[in-house]
Amino acid sequence: MVIDLDKCVGCGTCMVACMAENNVPFREDDTDKLLSVAWMRVYRFTNGKPYPDTEECYLPRPCQQCEGHAGHSPCVSVCPATATDYDLDTGIVSQIYTRCFGCRYCMAACPYHVRQFNWWDPVWPDGMEKSLNPNVSVRMRGVVEKCSFCIHRYQLAKEKAYAAGRREIAEDAYQTACAQACPAGAITFGDLYNPKHAVHQLVKPDLKHGGNSKNPKAFRLLERLGTNTKVYYLSSREWVRRAGDNYLKKEGKAH
């Protein structure tokens, strides 16, 4: 996935589309963001300069789908229940709710606050249960959940392709809800390693160097941790690219 921060206006459509697609519940008071479950979250940050030189930027944050080194994602490495794994074929970190027993090690290990704990059973207002997505299981209290890159859509697209006698899934046959909903077209989704896909052309990943991008506008969040994430951000503003890795003053420049 590639998210162009020059295009993102912070409207939150990706968050809403994600919640509707993935049966993410809401509570009467969801303003405590440590207790609130949101697979996609849009952050706002500024360049830290006083008025009138302040600039701001919005940053949508889905699961970063860390590959680490050979599939050693931070969360996968610590899960005692094998409730989460890294799929080397799809590049997606899974979450199996029925295996998770809620120890929350993965939440502590994740550098991106991507994982969230269900402190309560989900409750939908009367009638709204009819709008739930039948392809995504709802989660009970006591388990951790996170963005799945709409893996159910991948499964459906794969079934469809196989039924039609194809082994390759077309780029437009599998798209995440957030990518489709974004009114600014800021989110591009596809197969990073397929040269025909737009994400590959935008990122030009350098596989010999941990997947670092050859695009000077591209960066990943906390890249130096070696999490080797599958979400790349684009920005033409240098301070935004630097903020992505939280550089200290004495450290080197972001590209």
Add this chain to the structure above:
Amino acid sequence: MDDEVSGSNWADAFGTDSAQFEFSNNRIDALPDYTPPVAQGDESFYQLLLVPYDSMRLASGYVGSPPFLIKALDDTILKGNDVLVEVNPATAKKLGLSNGQFATLSTPIGSGRVKVYFFDGIMPGVVAIPRGLGHTGENKFLAGKGLNYNALSAPVEDPASGLDAAWGIRAKLAKV
């Protein structure tokens, strides 16, 4: 690379005196007998100017935000049932307010409890409140949260057009 979004490329982008985007046309000042509308309130008591702003994630019209959108709001706009108002840190420090603190926002029309949110991007001397909160009905996800800007504001007449100008009123922000 940054030249794409700022710098020399933008010098001639707007044909205004400031060479930047302007919300009003300065040529209006050349009209005979024109005086700009003045926000209601005594400046010596109401030291700040209260302005509304539209958050992209908040429906500010007659129909309120649905629950998914309320959930998607940042905690820099709504925290619990309290709305956060944006104040420039320099202005807030002069008033003895700290970030995240409760304060009473009062205008000649009304008052209410708000939380202070320091934001560098807001002009000094201004306090900004998001539009679309302060609903009393619809559903429990929306009702009773924040303050309604319209209940704090009153229009003044624009002397040039005779129309109501409702964008801004003098306000006071004080510790609770």
